[in-house]
Amino acid sequence: MGYTHPMTDVVVPRAEDFDEIAGLLALAFHGGLDPELLEVERGIFEPERALLVRDGTTAVAHAAAFTRELGVPGASVPAAHVTMVSVAPTHRRRGLLTALMRRQLREIRDAGREPIAVLWASEGRIYPRFGYGLAAQRLTVSCDTTELRLPEPASVAGTLRLDQPVARQAELARLYDRVRADRPGWSNRDERWWRYVVADVKSLREGATERRVLLHEGPSGLDGYALFRTKDEWDGSGPRGEVRVDEVVAEHPDAYLALWRLLLSIDLTRRLSFRTAAVDEPLLWLVNEPRRLGAQLSDGLWVRVVDLPAALAARRYATDLDVVIEVTDELLPENAGRWRLVGGPSAATCTATTEPPRLACDVRALGELYLGGAGLGALAAAGRVRELVPGTLAAAAPAFGWHRAPAPMEVF
Numbered sequence: 001m002g003y004t005h006p007m008t009d010v011v012v013p014r015a016e017d018f019d020e021i022a023g024l025l026a027l028a029f030h031g032g033l034d035p036e037l038l039e040v041e042r043g044i045f046e047p048e049r050a051l052l053v054r055d056g057t058t059a060v061a062h063a064a065a066f067t068r069e070l071g072v073p074g075a076s077v078p079a080a081h082v083t084m085v086s087v088a089p090t091h092r093r094r095g096l097l098t099a100l101m102r103r104q105l106r107e108i109r110d111a112g113r114e115p116i117a118v119l120w121a122s123e124g125r126i127y128p129r130f131g132y133g134l135a136a137q138r139l140t141v142s143c144d145t146t147e148l149r150l151p152e153p154a155s156v157a158g159t160l161r162l163d164q165p166v167a168r169q170a171e172l173a174r175l176y177d178r179v180r181a182d183r184p185g186w187s188n189r190d191e192r193w194w195r196y197v198v199a200d201v202k203s204l205r206e207g208a209t210e211r212r213v214l215l216h217e218g219p220s221g222l223d224g225y226a227l228f229r230t231k232d233e234w235d236g237s238g239p240r241g242e243v244r245v246d247e248v249v250a251e252h253p254d255a256y257l258a259l260w261r262l263l264l265s266i267d268l269t270r271r272l273s274f275r276t277a278a279v280d281e282p283l284l285w286l287v288n289e290p291r292r293l294g295a296q297l298s299d300g301l302w303v304r305v306v307d308l309p310a311a312l313a314a315r316r317y318a319t320d321l322d323v324v325i326e327v328t329d330e331l332l333p334e335n336a337g338r339w340r341l342v343g344g345p346s347a348a349t350c351t352a353t354t355e356p357p358r359l360a361c362d363v364r365a366l367g368e369l370y371l372g373g374a375g376l377g378a379l380a381a382a383g384r385v386r387e388l389v390p391g392t393l394a395a396a397a398p399a400f401g402w403h404r405a406p407a408p409m410e411v412f
């Protein structure tokens with residue numbers, strides 16, 4: 001694996017080092033240093049949770065984490081939101097990422113507040129070696145809206161309005177919190193994060209309009225919203241504008257349908273894209289021609305179980321479960337061993353045991369199972385989970401699932 005960079009060279013940066021780190025990120029991600037974007041990103045940066053490596057006076061490697069909670073089956077769990085990972089092109093493949101990941105996981109574990117870490121990967125092959133498992137897939141929708149029809153609404157009680165997201169931030173936040181309670185995969189958003197979400201950096205618009213919010217008000221007030229923008233385009237045969245949907249949050253099916261009926265029928269637009277649809281997106285079950293959504297499966301959230309007994313006890317299980325699992329973990333040996341997991345829809349415990357194991361897997365598989373997205377049976381079919389006692393898979397698989405698929409909401 002090459003040499004591991006000496007830990008002594010890893011420093012915790014100060015807030016004023018942000019511009020230097022942003023320069024490194026711009027290099028690694030082939031981006032620019034737009035002052036407006038920098039100010040927005042500075043607002044969420046937590047320097048005390050960052051790790052920086054310099055070669056002389058030049059920043060060459062960096063990783064950070066945001067302090068947030070992640071919605072998991074039946075609960076909301078503190079989760080280190082790992083982000084801003086980059087190594088300078090001049091210093092790649094020398095073990096710098098490995099050194100940063102090892103140190104970061106060790107620090108998260110020792111701090112004892114966050115039983116899991118979660119991230120979006122720029123490339124899926126980077127993080128499994130550090131014990132991250134693909135916990136939530138997503139769909140990217142890209143469709144010709146003239147090919148799709150939605151049903152007529154059963155009720156016409158609601159009203160739709162358009163506004164600027166920043167003007168409605170507090171109302172959006174309240175609705176988001178209510179809907180989040182039942183949706184694994186959504187991260188909590190405090191005031192700071194809402195400012196980040198509604199910030200509409202010009203250099204990221206890619207030729208489209210400013211972001212707008214479509215609001216649905218039902219009998220008891222705001223019960224749905226969509227953040228989106230449109231992009232004007234014409235060709236020889238007429239208008240070909242595009243609707244770019246960023247997020248849709250709806251408390252009731254009628255709000256969801258009303259929002260999508262409008263998004264799919266905006267005059268002068270003919271196409272729609274939505275990059276963070278859930279794999280169980282209700283749209284799939286509403287449109288008259290699902291194939292025409294052009295939905296493609298992609299990866300979303302990668303979860304690393306950092307404190308195994310705390311993590312497994314923190315989520316809920318769809319059905320009652322009592323199983324002993326033998327787990328391996330090369331990076332955090334405290335997680336390795338035999339664990340008895342007893343859980344159900346309202347509580348769970350996880351304790352070390354000497355009883356014979358019924359299942360065996362590595363810690364990465366537990367990350368894949370954590371949000372209820374990967375099936376235990378599918379992982380076993382892939383050879384990633386081993387059934388040591390026949391019958392265990394069939395009995396335990398429903399418990400690890402959930403009634404909603406995990407839904408990656410926002411790239412952080």
Ligand SMILES: CC(=O)SCCNC(=O)CCNC(=O)[C@H](O)C(C)(C)COP(=O)(O)OP(=O)(O)OC[C@H]1O[C@@H](n2cnc3c(N)ncnc32)[C@H](O)[C@@H]1OP(=O)(O)O
Pocket residue numbers: 001002028029082083084085086087088091092093094095096097098099119120121122123125126
């Ligand atoms: C959560 C986030 O922020 S995701 C964003 C990640 N950042 C980026 O994609 C920006 C561009 N890329 C980079 O900055 C760097 O290439 C990084 C951070 C991905 C990798 O950093 P490096 O210091 O080169 O990684 P390191 O040397 O520790 O590699 C460890 C192992 O992972 C492998 N690896 C690392 N990156 C990649 C990759 N992109 N593709 C395939 N393999 C990779 C290495 O080959 C090595 O494998 P080996 O041990 O079998 O030899």
